[in-house]
Amino acid sequence: MKKSLFAIPNALCVLRIALLPVLYLVWTTGHKEWFVGLFLFVGLTDALDGFLARWLKQTSEFGAMLDSIADYVYYAFFAGWFLSLWGAQLRAFVITLIIPLVIIAGAYAIMLIRFQKVSFLHLYSSKVTAVAAYVFVILTFVQGFHRLVLSIVVSLWLLTSLEMLAASIVFDKLQPNIKSVIVVK
Numbered sequence: 001m002k003k004s005l006f007a008i009p010n011a012l013c014v015l016r017i018a019l020l021p022v023l024y025l026v027w028t029t030g031h032k033e034w035f036v037g038l039f040l041f042v043g044l045t046d047a048l049d050g051f052l053a054r055w056l057k058q059t060s061e062f063g064a065m066l067d068s069i070a071d072y073v074y075y076a077f078f079a080g081w082f083l084s085l086w087g088a089q090l091r092a093f094v095i096t097l098i099i100p101l102v103i104i105a106g107a108y109a110i111m112l113i114r115f116q117k118v119s120f121l122h123l124y125s126s127k128v129t130a131v132a133a134y135v136f137v138i139l140t141f142v143q144g145f146h147r148l149v150l151s152i153v154v155s156l157w158l159l160t161s162l163e164m165l166a167a168s169i170v171f172d173k174l175q176p177n178i179k180s181v182i183v184v185k
Contacts, residue, residue, distance in 0.1 A: 009053035013070040068120030103161035110168040119176035125160040
């Protein structure tokens with residue numbers, strides 16, 4: 001297990017975070033095509049880092065944590081950006097956006113109480129939600145705000161947060177690499 005920050009999968013996570021200001025700059029200078037291409041590249045790095053870590057035998061707790069941190073930084077960045085651009089449209093979703101956050105906070109609190117540590121879970125539902133979120137971002141920046149797609153993303157996020165909560169309650173030990181509470185190997 002390679003724990004180096006410079007392992008290829010870890011470098012992809014760092015690159016994903018580093019490209020956030022570039023994405024913002026590309027968008028604000030009016031280059032929608034470049035934005036979409038760069039955003040797709042960033043999404044590809046998100047999909048590839050875990051695959052490459054397993055294929056290159058460079059998996060590590062550090063890498064899994066770095067991937068999750070990169071995801072959360074990325075989501076927080078886009079949430080703030082979306083609020084600044086489409087705040088009026090998002091107001092209708094405030095409660096539905098807060099509920100998954102509260103559930104996730106509860107899941108982490110339960111992990112802390114039960115296992116004396118918190119771990120990011122890499123669930124299949126998280127991956128499906130991330131893909132839907134990428135689609136939402138691209139559609140929104142290219143065509144404008146999509147209420148239906150956001151509703152789907154928020155619904156998926158709610159299901160993911162409930163699965164995180166279930167995982168923190170159901171299992172006797174913390175299993176950060178569990179793929180689902182439904183399918184256990």
